Amino acid sequence: MHDIRFIRETPAAFDAGLARRGLAPLSAEILALDEQSRSIKTQLQQGQARRNEASKAIGQAMAARDMAKADALKAEVAALKEGAPALEAQDKAVGDALTAMLAAIPNLPADDVPQGADEADNVEVSRWGTPRDFDFPPQDHADFGPALGLDFEGGAKLSGARFTALRGQMARLHRALAQYMLDTQTGANGYEEVNPPLLVRDEALFGTGQLPKFAEDLFRTTDGRWLIPTAEVSLTNLVADHIVPTDSLPIRLTALTPCFRSEAGSAGRDTRGFIRQHQFEKVELVAIAKPEQSEVEHERMCAAAEGILQALDLPYRKMLLCIGDMGFGARKTWDLEVWLPSQATYREISSVSNCGDFQARRMNARYKPEGEKQTRFLHTLNGSGLAVGRTLVAVLENYQQADGSVTVPDVLAPYMGGITKLEPR
The missing domain is CATH 1.10.287.40 (Serine-tRNA synthetase, tRNA binding domain)
Structure with missing residues (x-):
């Protein structure tokens, strides 16, 4: 707003x-x-x-x-x-x-956001890690994943296209990734863990900017509630209609939740594999801050997401999105793109956005600066720390072996119950 x-x-x-x-x-x-x-x-x-x-x-x-x-x-x-x-x-x-x-009007871009029409005009800020030099042709996860427990057929039989069942060691690896991310964001990075509702009212989606413009991208229940497309909706709206005490700012929240998206605008994109699903899990990061804190929080949040990729030793690059590729509610966004060997390119795994006071105005979320009579609107920020399914894909492809097995990254060992390698069944 x-x-x-x-x-x-x-x-x-x-x-x-x-x-x-x-x-x-x-x-x-x-x-x-x-x-x-x-x-x-x-x-x-x-x-x-x-x-x-x-x-x-x-x-x-x-x-x-x-x-x-x-x-x-x-x-x-x-x-x-x-x-x-x-x-x-x-x-x-x-x-x-x-x-x-x-x-209905999108947020105005920050001054340092580059002009551009689409993702081709995004600006690379930095790279981390070196893509692995395979001594065999690296395979797409959609080809070798089923033997490891990626059950595309079972998921499609139950629910249709863009649904997948994870079984056995694959389900364990997915859970390990999610728990490692959540433990890192709450422990090392100081975000407060929240277990939020997955069903929300119209007002919550209006507050974060999904409604009214993007209703077709969402799933709605018969009683008029909506399945969340991201925990950003639930977490950010925890301060809706509040005057937040100044001494509690910044507030940093995180949640591991299922997310539900109709992918209405992605027809024909990523139809194979586990990259673009109607249902997926994500560790979301949200910060609620005073205006003078938001740029520092943006840097901090992006570093929290990057830390997961670095710990997993997954090569990635940081991109500053151009105006044409930036989301409706964002004033500035960084994307983290992880290297996928099968595609020989980087693919988005996290978006970290500073929304300024755009969402706070829609939610009426305010604070009262010390010594002032009038309230001011807060700034809100959100990002993925990380999307679990896409991280799973990145691990599978970057850690694949010639015999079809996948080595488990060292940092996940405490979560894997002694499993050090996913073996084909």
């Missing part, structure tokens, strides 16, 4: 931000609705003030036995009262239209 005061005071700067997003100027249309809304509110306030004044005058006229004046005042109050519902309905209609318009 955007600050209407900012648009009033700096319409040219707002339109310039929209232009960087590839959108036409909207400040004039927004300000016209805003002016109409304020005019109607003024009429309502003036009408109420006049009703109060006339009601008081009625008593005075009756006390003075001036019945003609009293009757005239009564008629005026009745007319004001009769006209109020129409004005109130108009006020609501204009207010709803203004809110809907503001809610």
Whole structure:
């Protein structure tokens, strides 16, 4: 959600931000609705003030036995009262239209976000690790994974395309990765573990920006709730409609949850394998911060995600997303892309975004700076630390052996119950 005061005071700067997003100027249309809304509110306030004044005058006229004046005042109050519902309905209609318009506009990009149309224009920031030099042609996980417990057929039989069952040693490796990530983010990196609801109301998805624009990407239950596409929704909304104590900031939260996405916009992409599923698990990181803390938190969160890849010895690169590839609610995003030998390229495994006060305005999440009377909106950040399924794919492909087995990374040994290698069945 955007600050209407900012648009009033700096319409040219707002339109310039929209232009960087590839959108036409909207400040004039927004300000016209805003002016109409304020005019109607003024009429309502003036009408109420006049009703109060006339009601008081009625008593005075009756006390003075001036019945003609009293009757005239009564008629005026009745007319004001009769006209109020129409004005109130108009006020609501204009207010709803203004809110809907503001809610449909994406966040304005930070100044250092590069221009660009799509992922081809993203900027590489750094690389870590060296891709392994295989002495055999590396295989796609979709080809050798089934012998290790990736049951694509079983998952599809149960639920359809983009569902997979993990069995035996594969399920154990997946669980080990998830637990290692969660233990690292809570222990070494100081994020508070949360076990949040997986079903949320409309308001929660509106708050983080998935609704109303991206409803088709979500799964909805018959009672009107939604399955979360990411724990970002549940974690960030824990501060919705709150004035958060300043001394508790920044708040750092993490959760390991299933995530559910319809993948409506990904037809034909990653149809093989375990990369793009309707149901997957992810360790999510969320930070709630004061504005002056958010850039440092962004760096910190990205480092927390990178640390998992480094511990697993998985080569990756850090990308600064261009405006055309950046999400609706983000003002700046880094992607971490892990090396996949079968594709001989880097693929996204984590997105770490600073949303500024965009989500906080939608959620009405605030804090009161020390010594100030007025509250301010918080800044929110989110990132994957990491997507468990994609990390599983990266481990399988980078640690595969010529005989079809997969060596288990050393840091996962405590979670694997003595299993050091996944063997074909």
